[in-house]
Amino acid sequence: MERKIVLKQDILEALTKAGVGKGQTIMVHTSLSSLGFVCGGAQVVIEALLESVGTDGTIMMPTQSWKNLDPTTGVHWEEPEEWWQMIRDNWPAYNKDITPTNTMGAVAEMFRKWPGTLRSNHPARSVAAKGKFAEYLTMEHDLSNIFGEGSPIGKLYELDGYVLLIGVGYDKNTSLHLADVRAEYPGKHDCTEYSAIMENGNRVWKGYNTLFVDGEDFNEIGDAFEKECSVKKVSLGNGTITFMKQRELVDFAVKWIEGNRV
16 A cells, blocks of 8 residues: 555544544544654644644543553563563552553653643553543542543543544454443453552552453454444545544443353
């Protein structure tokens, strides 16, 4: 495929065509490279998003640092097992002002440092937000409540927000994890995760109980969702942007999971 050039004006026009508008609260997932050559890179994507929703809108992105999990979960697959205890003992405690994202993409990595952006306190599954509801969305992100009621994703549902996929599929759609929490299915179970955090002024390797989740069927859920619900798709460069109401997605996914997962 011939690589295309994408200008900021192209992004603004595509967002408008997809239905993005003033005052909306949107969870955004991005892959800059999938669009082709974006003239100005991550910066112009963020500028376009913030301009599109205006001062009464809110943009939120995943800023996960999931390398700050126990090596047994596979997050340090490239390192030998004899190093695992040293990783547990020495991995830096999460610091929302410093800790970089892991494979969240260039846009999310820049967004976490964008002036006025707030970031939640979860050491492995944080989000960052800027705008009217940024403080509400990012506050009190409990260790055990990663994606449930009262988490940033749960609060987005309360606010009747949106999900915007820029060059990525439903396997990156974090809102589906809220459906994981709400759905009842035979294989549903909790697990114990560990992360390095600061506690009472000291770095500790903290264990916490949380729902075990994975996104193996998320693309399948997305395909089914698009056949039944209103989803707007617009071409942008070499990629596609996909825009949807989060409540419709989550409500659909709960039913799908309960009907299909074992």
